[in-house]
Structures are given as C-alpha cells and as structure tokens.
Amino acid sequence: MKRFLAPLFPLKADADGPSWTDQRIAEAFSCRTKTIENIRQRFVEQGFEQTLDRKKSQSPPANKLLDGEQEARIIATRLGPAPKGYSNWTLRLLARKVVELEIVESISHETVRQTLKKTA
Secondary structure, three states, X not given: OOHHHOOHHHHXXXXXXXXXXXXXXXXXXXXXXXXXXXXXXXXXXXOHHHHHOXXXXXXXXXXXXXXXXXXXXXXXXXXXXXXXXXXXXXXXXXXXXXXXXXXOOOOXXXXXXHHHHHHX
C-alpha cells in the first residue's frame, strides 16, 4: 500500500465528509478493514504527523544467538555423515547433535534452520 494514501483514510471516514464505512474505504484502497481500523486509531491517538511517518520499533533487534565459530561448526557437522540409521540429517537431529557436541548449551531446530539457510 502506498504511504501517501494513509492520511486519506480518516478523511473518507470523517462525519463531515463522505462518511464512508471501513469496508468501503478498504475496498477503495485495496487493503484490509483491520488496516483502516489501525490507521484511524493511530490518527486519533498520535496525530497526523505520527500516522504519516513510519512506526518506529519499540525494542532493539534481538541479539545473535550464535557466533561465527558456532555457525561454522554447525555447518561442518551438517556436511558430515548422518548418524547410523539415518540417511540424512534432520533439523531436530542436527540440533540434538550440536548440543551433544557441546557447541552450544541448547538450540532449537528453527535456529539450526536459519543458520543453514544463510549459507544456502
């Protein structure tokens, strides 16, 4: 959705103006009704300028869970042969092996997936 369209939403809903419903505004601007509700709420609570500007993140980005050496060891483990009884590594199996090898204290299969995805 175009950033410059956001200020038009409250104008279309204004009782002294066209007085459109949220559904009609959403259809006119090709967005969801919830988007209209959120923009109207921001307009009332924070004002025109804050509504027009992009919302700032309230919290800093999450810290990295793994350092470069840990990532390299996970990748090296993945490139090695799978354990007996398995033809390939699964993410969960790799996560368990990484903990077993004491590369990290604990790790989720999702963190393993994200680590491997970065190198794919």
